[in-house]
Amino acid sequence: MRVVVATGNPGKARELEALLAGLGLELVLQSELGVPPAEETGASFVENALIKARHAARHTGLAALADDSGLAVDALGGAPGVRSARYAGPGADDAANNRKLLEALAGVPPERRTARFHCVIAFVRSADDPVPVLCQGVWEGRILQVPRGSGGFGYDPLFEVPGRGLSAAELDPAEKNRISHRGRALAAFAARLRAGLAPATGCI
Numbered sequence: 001m002r003v004v005v006a007t008g009n010p011g012k013a014r015e016l017e018a019l020l021a022g023l024g025l026e027l028v029l030q031s032e033l034g035v036p037p038a039e040e041t042g043a044s045f046v047e048n049a050l051i052k053a054r055h056a057a058r059h060t061g062l063a064a065l066a067d068d069s070g071l072a073v074d075a076l077g078g079a080p081g082v083r084s085a086r087y088a089g090p091g092a093d094d095a096a097n098n099r100k101l102l103e104a105l106a107g108v109p110p111e112r113r114t115a116r117f118h119c120v121i122a123f124v125r126s127a128d129d130p131v132p133v134l135c136q137g138v139w140e141g142r143i144l145q146v147p148r149g150s151g152g153f154g155y156d157p158l159f160e161v162p163g164r165g166l167s168a169a170e171l172d173p174a175e176k177n178r179i180s181h182r183g184r185a186l187a188a189f190a191a192r193l194r195a196g197l198a199p200a201t202g203c204i
């Protein structure tokens with residue numbers, strides 16, 4: 001099956017391609033097909049993932065897979081959440097978002113810096129697919145006081161991985177993919193794919 005990967009984020013695309021390898025899908029990035037970015041107007045990761053998947057399917061006529069993800073920090077009432085990509089303003093880069101997060105958490109002690117990454121994967125067979133496949137993954141951690149490491153993308157340098165004494169940006173990419181929010185969501189999707197994408201009972 002030919003599937004358009006509905007993301008414009010190169011760090012995310014790299015991880016999605018690694019995680020989807022070997023599943024028998026022929027992947028093509030939406031940028032290669034000239035799909036413009038979708039407007040992420042949803043209030044939740046689920047809504048935004050579906051918006052992006054349907055948008056890419058509509059533009060290409062292909063099945064589409066999208067990822068909507070973000071970081072929820074307890075001491076900030078769940079922010080930046082669905083606004084993670086543009087936390088420091090429209091078009092903000094990772095460095096600006098990380099700086100803003102550190103400023104927002106200034107003076108907050110380590111035990112109150114708990115956070116988690118969320119990832120929702122939406123897969124649609126066509127733009128108006130009435131039974132999209134939705135899978136989610138969560139990754140618990142804590143926000144560091146200073147950035148560490150150069151791997152990954154986004155908030156990885158500030159995300160302390162429990163039990164590892166490392167930031168997510170210090171993990172080997174394969175290890176991050178095994179334990180991350182995205183890795184967990186994609187493992188659930190792979191299981192559904194192996195079951196022929198048959199509808200199944202479950203919560204998201």
Ligand code: ITT
Pocket residue numbers: 006007008009012040052067068069070071084085097117152153154155156168180182
């Ligand atoms: P697309 O919508 O084109 O896929 P995006 O970057 O705008 O790209 P999102 O709206 O889903 O994607 O925002 C996700 C943001 O959450 C991302 O830009 C990072 O700042 C953060 N994020 C998500 N997963 C992450 C990860 O594995 N490591 C670090 N930061 C992550």
